[in-house]
Amino acid sequence: MSSLSAYNSHITNELAVSIRGVGLTYTTSIDKKPTLKSRVKSLGRGKKQTRVVRALDDINLDVQYGHVLGVIGTNGAGKSSLMRCVAGILPPSQGRIEVYGSVSTLLALGVGFNPAMSGRDNVFLGGLAAGMSREEIASHFDEIAEFSELGDAIDAPMRTYSSGMYARLAFSVAATVRPDILIIDEALSTGDAKFKEKSLNRVKELRSDDRALILVSHAMQTLRETCNDVAWLHKGKLIQRGEPNAVIDAYQEFLHLGKSAAIDEDV
């Protein structure tokens, strides 16, 4: 695992992420909270405790530097699972993922794992866990605090934050450390209009800076404006990938019709 310090020179169109034949199958417990009690109670009844989830199925995708890839799909399509695979949080069950650079993730708002601690502590802890050094985080911290517009609230416990403040801080962290590859999972839609505008600008800035971005979003208009490429996932399969307008149109048509030829195959 490498640090997040950015390697500044990237050649546009150089490969950033290569996903080859990736599949992900995992077993998870049926109960939200598996307990010993429920296990003992169901002893001998042959009740199943776990179910197998097939989250991703033979996905092939490339992301180049200087490009923005949008990922769309209905809930449960495997978008977040794919992002977690790219970030190295979940190892794939099949296939191979190659990542050429450092990855910063903003998956469902990563910072703030301990709500009792202040925003400042959480930023430091999140960064340290991601493999950054104390000095690295300290050098970015002022910029993070300023970008998030939290003011004095940065030293208040995170449980006192509103969801907007949460989102702003999370986005600021991910976008300020300037990783080679930035993954943003449904974080752009939070925050007020002003902050949304600001974060969109930052995304565009990062793109022109020759970094690779992967945006997971339900905000189709944003994707049309910012992405070079859009990939549409459905039930763990890659349905279509290509020019944003074409893919998004197809996806929106699918949403209204409820099914399409490509999806009916092989169900």
Added chain:
Amino acid sequence: MSAPLQVYEPFRAGLPKLGRYWKSLWSRRTFIAEYSKSELREQHFDSVFGQLWMILNPLLLSGVYFILIVIIRGSSDSARYAHLTASLFLFYLVANSLTGGVKSVTAGQRLILNTAFPRIMLPLSAVVIAVFKFLPTLFVFIVIKAVVGSPFTWQMLWAIPVLLITIFLSLALAITISCVNVYFRDIANFLPYLTRTLLYLSPVLYEASTLKPSLHALEIFNPLFPILDAWSQAIVHGEAPQMSSLLQSLAWSTGIFFLGTYFFLSREREFAVRL
């Protein structure tokens, strides 16, 4: 400069590559330090009254148990009080590691779902926190020992290896229980009963030498028994502990450590889908 390449491929059952795991753990050692610091700060251990409480709490606790002993036995002496406090403080190092460790993984859910890092850092931090809570109580004990006029000898230095083994044992237990709690979330609810039972089975409220011969099985089946006995021998009585106690506790710790760590490391890659 070319960017570093990382490859993610399917893993087979069993352990991750230990060399690489260790390297990535070592590079994040500041996380463990920082995490413990913020956790202690959050519990107000950086303020005067917070620190006072850190000393007052174990003192009150030992006071309560002392009353219990006096009432049950009908008599008591200062040496017994020294033994009680020393053993109780060390016992609470293990107990705090367990209570801190049990939820360390499940409470780190947000971090686990969003960041790739060696998960073992979480129970490790819990033990570091427990050690920091233990250190001031050690000074309290030294003061008590001086007040009751218990002898200070060079043999007391045996307490250092004993303490190191206890920390190792705490770590082994914390790693194991944090992993078990991912699969059975109610373990955390059982834990108070477990630690309470362990306390009564260990030579804390009584001395190991006063135990009835028929109860000697306790010495064999309680991992905490030999280490607490050795601790009392060294730090309270100022004598060298029996080598067999040290070896026995080391064997317990190593066994639990390898078993728990194997369990943890081979499972940690699926924690993200289990939380």
